[in-house]
Amino acid sequence: MKRMTRRPLPVVVLTCCFAASGMTQTIAPAPAPPASAPLSLAPPPPPPQLNQLSALGTTPEWLKLQSFHQTMTRAEFEAAVNDIYSDASPLPPPWKLESDGVVVQTGDPAKPEARIAFTQKAQPPLPGTRTWRKASELPPLKGRPILSDVHFAIDPGHIGGAYSPLEERYLSFASGEAIQEGHLTLLPAQVLAERLKALGAYVSLVRESLEPVTNMRSIDLIAPARQLLQEAGFPQPQESYSGLTGEAKIITVQWQSEKLFYRVSEIHARAKKVNVTIKPDVVLCLHYNAEAWGDATSPQFSPANHLHVLVNGCYAPVELQQQDVRFEMLHRLFSRIHEEELPLAEAVAGGMSSATALPAYLYTTPNARRVGASPYVYARNLLANRLYQCPVVYLEPYVMNHEETYRRLLNGHFLGRTLIAGRLQSSAIEDYVRGVVNGVVAYYQKHRPQ
Ligand SMILES: [Zn+2]
Numbered sequence: 203m204k205r206m207t208r209r210p211l212p213v214v215v216l217t218c219c220f221a222a223s224g225m226t227q228t229i230a231p232a233p234a235p236p237a238s239a240p241l242s243l244a245p246p247p248p249p250p251q252l253n254q255l256s257a258l259g260t261t262p263e264w265l266k267l268q269s270f271h272q273t274m275t276r277a278e279f280e281a282a283v284n285d286i287y288s289d290a291s292p293l294p295p296p297w298k299l300e301s302d303g304v305v306v307q308t309g310d311p312a313k314p315e316a317r318i319a320f321t322q323k324a325q326p327p328l329p330g331t332r333t334w335r336k337a338s339e340l341p342p343l344k345g346r347p348i349l350s351d352v353h354f355a356i357d358p359g360h361i362g363g364a365y366s367p368l369e370e371r372y373l374s375f376a377s378g379e380a381i382q383e384g385h386l387t388l389l390p391a392q393v394l395a396e397r398l399k400a401l402g403a404y405v406s407l408v409r410e411s412l413e414p415v416t417n418m419r420s421i422d423l424i425a426p427a428r429q430l431l432q433e434a435g436f437p438q439p440q441e442s443y444s445g446l447t448g449e450a451k452i453i454t455v456q457w458q459s460e461k462l463f464y465r466v467s468e469i470h471a472r473a474k475k476v477n478v479t480i481k482p483d484v485v486l487c488l489h490y491n492a493e494a495w496g497d498a499t500s501p502q503f504s505p506a507n508h509l510h511v512l513v514n515g516c517y518a519p520v521e522l523q524q525q526d527v528r529f530e531m532l533h534r535l536f537s538r539i540h541e542e543e544l545p546l547a548e549a550v551a552g553g554m555s556s557a558t559a560l561p562a563y564l565y566t567t568p569n570a571r572r573v574g575a576s577p578y579v580y581a582r583n584l585l586a587n588r589l590y591q592c593p594v595v596y597l598e599p600y601v602m603n604h605e606e607t608y609r610r611l612l613n614g615h616f617l618g619r620t621l622i623a624g625r626l627q628s629s630a631i632e633d634y635v636r637g638v639v640n641g642v643v644a645y646y647q648k649h650r651p652q
Contacts, residue, residue: 515581553641
């Protein structure tokens, strides 16, 4: 979808794991009225509003950043911003870098600035500021299985089942057969959980069935959907998308309230489960990619098939204008999550590339950037990898509408080889699991005390 650049998108929506550019999830704002004054006399653009919240976001507790006072050097802060968190945009970020601290605009008129002082010598964050442990902080192995003491949360992407057509994650090329991303992520999650446990790990599944984690449904989210459309410049949107396609469908109350349910509210509920209940050392988010398949009732195969692994980063200045997004990014940065997340993602990408033999996906959109040394690893600001307050490795192997991959996925999980599309092939799901296990094991072998 074409993006207008005249004014920043307000809250809007959302990233999506699909490679297909036609499946972008943002609402383009309504066109601005033509300016009446000649260009030379036009007033300067108003300063950005820094008090907005993302959809269903909550006002941050800026005081929490004070616990990172004098723990990070200025050089470390700048390197993290430049190498991972910024999208390399020329626009200035909503904070002011001083020689001995960073001053952040909070968006709160009562206390408009938060200042976090830098230190001369890096310090680990104070106890109590994070619930996860780096590999190097784990107890020594002393001959126990390699993943002993590590707590993994596995997050099978999407919901699946009856929700998969709504999620636009249902794909069928012939009657009587179909794949759903929400089901295809649960399969490797269950197998992976057993394999990791066999290596000594403690494992929690963020979702265990083809049901949502959130208690909200689209009917509960009509008012925020309306508000979102209003802020994007559509004060009188159509209610139902019946008979509509493309952009016209997206700017309806029905489509937005459904999106708020299965994407935004669902990820917020999972984040609460991860951060408050599970408190893992690492989250593994399992997804599959897809290329544009056109109309879901007569989808198209794609010749492309690829792999990439995401870490959190690449925040656009317009995203950082939202106070909760700004806070969550800084909280991740000062918690030093990236110091664990990136090398772990690189190790998992290595395992996945060996197990699947897939080539690296190449992003051509500005919402992602290459980070680190692996050609498979990109940074992106996704709701899940921003809200989960621990290292998150977000996997995007396989193009579901690649013909051979589709047929392999229809066969589900099996061991050994079976005849698929005229030749003996392994299970794509088994290869997925093997890739993650090998990557994780390689990482902990290298980084945890023996
Ligand atoms: Zn996905």
